[in-house]
Amino acid sequence: MKANCFAGRNTVEVRDVPDPRILNARDAIVRVSSTAICGSDLHLLDGYIPTVKRGDILGHEFMGEVVEVGPAVTKLKAGDRVVVPFPIACGACFACEADLYSLCENSNPNAGMAEKLMGHSPAGIFGYSHMLGGFAGGQAEYARVPFADVGPIKIEDDLPDEKVLFLSDVLPTGFMGADMCDIKPGDTIAVWGAGAVGLLAVASAFLLGAERVICVDRYGYRLRKAQGLGAEVLDYSQADVLDALRDMTGGRGPDACVDAVGMEAHHPTPAMYAYDRAKQATRLETDRPYALREAIMACRNGGVVSVIGVYGGMVDKFPMGSVMNRSLTIRTGQCHVQRYLEPLLGRIREGAIDPSLVVSHTLPLADAPRAFEMFKHKQDECTKVVLKP
Structure with a gap:
């Protein structure tokens, strides 16, 4: 065959x-x-x-x-x-x-x-x-x-x-990413990544009752697909994501954040991208966790970070202090x-x-x-x- x-x-x-x-x-x-x-x-x-x-x-x-x-x-x-x-x-x-x-x-x-x-x-x-x-x-x-x-x-x-x-x-993975957010009426959910899993997480978040979904990506054609599902969109190459999400949520941050990107994320800041890219290329770390770091920092106090993007091993500069001090819940898993x-x-x-x-x-x-x-x-x-x- x-x-x-x-x-x-x-x-x-x-x-x-x-x-x-x-x-x-x-x-x-x-x-x-x-x-x-x-x-x-x-x-x-x-x-x-x-x-x-x-x-x-x-x-x-x-x-x-x-x-x-x-x-x-x-x-x-x-x-x-x-x-x-x-x-x-x-x-x-x-x-x-x-x-x-x-x-x-x-x-x-x-x-x-x-x-x-x-x-x-x-x-x-x-x-x-x-x-x-x-x-x-x-x-x-x-x-x-x-x-x-x-x-x-x-x-x-x-x-x-x-x-x-x-x-x-990709459909059950996107759905599980939204399901792990424990969505309640009126919630705002942010989704990093407008690939297939991210788009289906957007659709699933609305299906489960989210009032607003904000999708973060840098490719216009993918963001347009997210808009077609009813999401507000944010191009991370054109805006500071953390500042923009604060502005869009009255300073509080999204109720839950979904990382649908995973281990090969990109970042618009050359120094940050070079740091993780070099460490990954030399196998000093296996994963580039830009989206994960950003989702943690963006999430409101006491919120949920749902991780459905694939990670393979070790990450550097993980903001554990933010997770612990702000009572965040991280949920994750292969679907x-x-x-x-x-x-x-x-x-x-x-x-x-x-x-x-x-x-x-x-x-x-x-x-x-x-x-x-x-x-x-x-x-x-x-x-x-x-x-x-």
Whole structure:
């Protein structure tokens, strides 16, 4: 089969690789109909996530048709149309029983590798390094899905792929980012990042009852999408974000702040950007936390900072004094996708939210290298690429 593979830093290649096969009685094989490039895939591309190997199949947002199931699979059969969540979960461990699916205790066969960096291991993830399981990803013609009775959700109507594909990651991630804000009537929520996750966090914040949402980014075409969702926008390259947010909130600050940017944030101040960029390039820190620092400093006293942008390791100059002295609550996590699948599918069906709004480009899988380049460098107003195997 054809698959998009990591070929070295800043390089991916579509290669011929062996077809996946059933390895465990609880596995399913899915013929991929649509897959997507996620912003967190760029962290792999740029070499900031450890234990990625040349030849690894990328991609953790995919859907398609079940073509084969293992003998222990009872909820799926060949011919079912499914969306596959990015975290792999067993459904039976302490974490899964608490609906903390991205922390599954049984799905990462390389848990010892993750423990060395993180203390404890999260769940295995499709196409996201050997530290997180070494599972082949979904940017391919076929994919093996472990614990197939726990993850995939069946799509039993004629909703097009683009409306349901993002149940795999960015829609529930954006929704969880807003959900962790404990939104109350009258709240003002600020969202850093107007990529796919940030835009869906904006939409979700309104869905959960926010009165105002302010979106921070620097790309005009992304900010226009946020405005189209009803958000007020702030271009951080043209204004001091902290001053502007104080002015926009009567000096108090937003009730909650969502970091939908993560570890490769940019900053308009040359000295700050150079400091973190140099430390990251020399691996003296793994992440550039500009957006996170700013979200903490901007949030009102006693507010919530919700972190859904991906971080890989260590950050420098973390404003812990601000967090502690101002009684801030930080909530974060890889999304527990399985928790949100059915409720969000219902929201899509009733027209309350349309995740396809983030799609800017649809290309064949063979064009994955060009798609990664376009997505990384924000060419042609690219917000989200769907690949068709």
